[in-house]
Amino acid sequence: MLSYNKNHVKERVVVLKKLTVILIGAGNRGTTYVENMKNLPDMFDVVGVAEPIEARRRHIKEMFDIPEENCFTNYKEILSMPKFADMAIIATLDEMHLEPALAAIECGYNLLLEKPLAQTAEECVAIANAAKEKGVKVLVCHVLRYTPFYKTVKTAVMDGLIGNVMSVLAVEGVGNVHQSHSYVRGNWKCEDETTPMLLAKCCHDVDIIQWLIDRPCEKVSSFGELTYFKPENAPENAPLRCVDTFCPVRESCPYDINKIYFSENCPLRFCRYAASKGFSENDPPLDEEVLTGIRNSNYGACVYHAGNDVVDHQIVNMQFAGGVTASLTMNAFNEGGRYIRIFGTKGELYANASDTEITVFTFEDRKKINLTVEWTEESIEGGHGGGDTGIIYELYEYFNGDYKGFCAADIDISTENHVIAFAAEKARKTETVVSISEYAKSLGFEY
Ligand SMILES: NC(=O)c1ccc[n+]([C@@H]2O[C@H](COP(=O)([O-])OP(=O)(O)OC[C@H]3O[C@@H](n4cnc5c(N)ncnc54)[C@H](O)[C@@H]3O)[C@@H](O)[C@H]2O)c1
Numbered sequence: 001m002l003s004y005n006k007n008h009v010k011e012r013v014v015v016l017k018k019l020t021v022i023l024i025g026a027g028n029r030g031t032t033y034v035e036n037m038k039n040l041p042d043m044f045d046v047v048g049v050a051e052p053i054e055a056r057r058r059h060i061k062e063m064f065d066i067p068e069e070n071c072f073t074n075y076k077e078i079l080s081m082p083k084f085a086d087m088a089i090i091a092t093l094d095e096m097h098l099e100p101a102l103a104a105i106e107c108g109y110n111l112l113l114e115k116p117l118a119q120t121a122e123e124c125v126a127i128a129n130a131a132k133e134k135g136v137k138v139l140v141c142h143v144l145r146y147t148p149f150y151k152t153v154k155t156a157v158m159d160g161l162i163g164n165v166m167s168v169l170a171v172e173g174v175g176n177v178h179q180s181h182s183y184v185r186g187n188w189k190c191e192d193e194t195t196p197m198l199l200a201k202c203c204h205d206v207d208i209i210q211w212l213i214d215r216p217c218e219k220v221s222s223f224g225e226l227t228y229f230k231p232e233n234a235p236e237n238a239p240l241r242c243v244d245t246f247c248p249v250r251e252s253c254p255y256d257i258n259k260i261y262f263s264e265n266c267p268l269r270f271c272r273y274a275a276s277k278g279f280s281e282n283d284p285p286l287d288e289e290v291l292t293g294i295r296n297s298n299y300g301a302c303v304y305h306a307g308n309d310v311v312d313h314q315i316v317n318m319q320f321a322g323g324v325t326a327s328l329t330m331n332a333f334n335e336g337g338r339y340i341r342i343f344g345t346k347g348e349l350y351a352n353a354s355d356t357e358i359t360v361f362t363f364e365d366r367k368k369i370n371l372t373v374e375w376t377e378e379s380i381e382g383g384h385g386g387g388d389t390g391i392i393y394e395l396y397e398y399f400n401g402d403y404k405g406f407c408a409a410d411i412d413i414s415t416e417n418h419v420i421a422f423a424a425e426k427a428r429k430t431e432t433v434v435s436i437s438e439y440a441k442s443l444g445f446e447y
Helices: 028-038 054-064 098-107 121-134 148-158 176-185 203-213 257-262 269-276 287-295 377-381 384-399 411-430 436-442
Strands: 019-024 044-050 087-090 110-113 138-140 165-173 217-225 313-320 325-331 337-344 347-352 357-362 367-372
Touching: 019 028, 028 044, 028 054, 028 087, 028 269, 028 384, 044 054, 087 098, 098 110, 098 121, 110 384, 121 138, 121 411, 138 384, 138 411, 148 203, 148 337, 148 347, 148 357, 148 367, 148 384, 165 203, 176 257, 176 269, 203 313, 203 325, 203 337, 203 411, 217 411, 217 436, 257 269, 257 287, 269 287, 313 411, 411 436
Parallel strands: 019 044, 019 087, 087 110, 110 138, 165 325
Antiparallel strands: 165 337, 217 313, 313 325, 337 347, 347 357, 357 367
C-alpha cells in the first residue's frame, strides 16, 4: 500500500531554506497559521504583520519579536513596501481577498491565500491569471486535504483499494450551532457581503470531491434555500435581539446566546473569539469582552431575525468525465461533521471525518477492512482535524520548490473547484444544469 509518511517534511527540514513570512489579517485564521509556524522555528520566521485591531497586531508582534517598522494597520501599507519576505499569508475576510492578493502577487510574494479565493468567479480567475503571469505560487487554504483523515482516504483511492471511483456521496454537516454563529448571525450571513454558502463553507467539500475523482467536472445542478432561520419561524413574542431582552422561549431555544457563548461547555471555541474580537484562541477572551462584542454586533440578534440570506440546506449533483457522479449535501440540521462514501468498481469506502477508522468493503472477497487514521496530538490540537498544521508543513516544501507530497494543489486546481462551486450556484438560482466548460469559457478560464 502506498501509505503516506506523516513525518516526511519534518525529516527534511535541514535541507530546505527557512521561509520568511508576512501576515495580512491576524484574526482567527491568520493567528492559527502563524501559531503553528511558531512551533516550527527551523522552517519559518514571521517578519511582518498588517492588522488594524491593535491587540491582535501586538500579539503577533510579540510572538515573533517583529520590529515596529514592520507592523502595519492595513494591507495597503505592508504591500506598498518593497518585498521583504518569501511569502505572504492573506487571512482577511472573504471580501478582502482580491485586492491584497493581486497586490501581493505584484510584489512577487508566494501566497498562502485563505479560501474562498475571491467573491466572484471572475475575480478568482483574475488572481489565477495574475499569479501565472508573475510566476508566483499560490496555495489556497483547502486545509481538509492535509488532514490525516482525508490523506488516508486519498491514499486508499490512489492504491486502488476500491477500483475505479464511480460515484461519491459527501455530507457536510455544518452543525446547528456553527450555522447560527457564522451563517445566520455572523460574518457569512449575507452572500452579497461575502460569498454564497458553497464557497464560504463547502468549497472544501467540492475540492475534496474533485481531488478524489481526479477528472474534470462536466456539469452541475443544485437545489437548496434558506428555509428555517427566517422571521416567520420565530417563536411567538420572540424579541429581535437575544441579548439584554426578555425572551419567553429562552430556556428551550438552542440558539440562546447564553448557551452558545457563555455555558460551561461552549460548543465551539471560536464563537467566543469571533464575538469578542479577541486575539487568540489560546488566550481566551473574558466573559465581559464576549458580552460587549455581542451587545455591539449581530451576534446579539435573534436567529430568526438576524437579516441573513444564505441557504441553510443545499444539494449539488456533479457529473465528471467518464460518467463518474458525485453528490454533495450541506445542511445546518445536525450536530456537525463530515461524512463520505465512495463507490468504486471493486469496493466501497465509508467513514465519518472524525473517526479513527475508515471502512473498506471489497467485492472480491466480500470482506471489510478498517484503515486506521493516524491522528496525532499535534493534528488534533492544530485545528481542522490536523489540516491547519498539515498545510503548514507541506507549504514549506511547496514554496521551497521541492514538493514530495500529494496534497498541495496549484492555483489552477483551486480555481477549477471554485468555478464548479460558482457554476452550482448559477444552476441553483436559474434552475438549470450548467456546463462547466461553457461556464469556464465565459470567464476566460481554460478548463
Ligand atoms: N480554511 C478554512 O477552513 C477557513 C475556516 C474559517 C474561515 N476561513 C476564511 O478565512 C478568512 C478569515 O476568516 P477569520 O475567521 O480569520 O476572520 P477574522 O475576522 O477573525 O480575521 C480577519 C482579520 O482581518 C483583519 N483586517 C480587516 N481589515 C484589514 C486590513 N485592511 N488589512 C489587514 N487586515 C485586516 C481583521 O481585523 C481581522 O483580524 C475568511 O476569508 C474565511 O472565509 C477559512
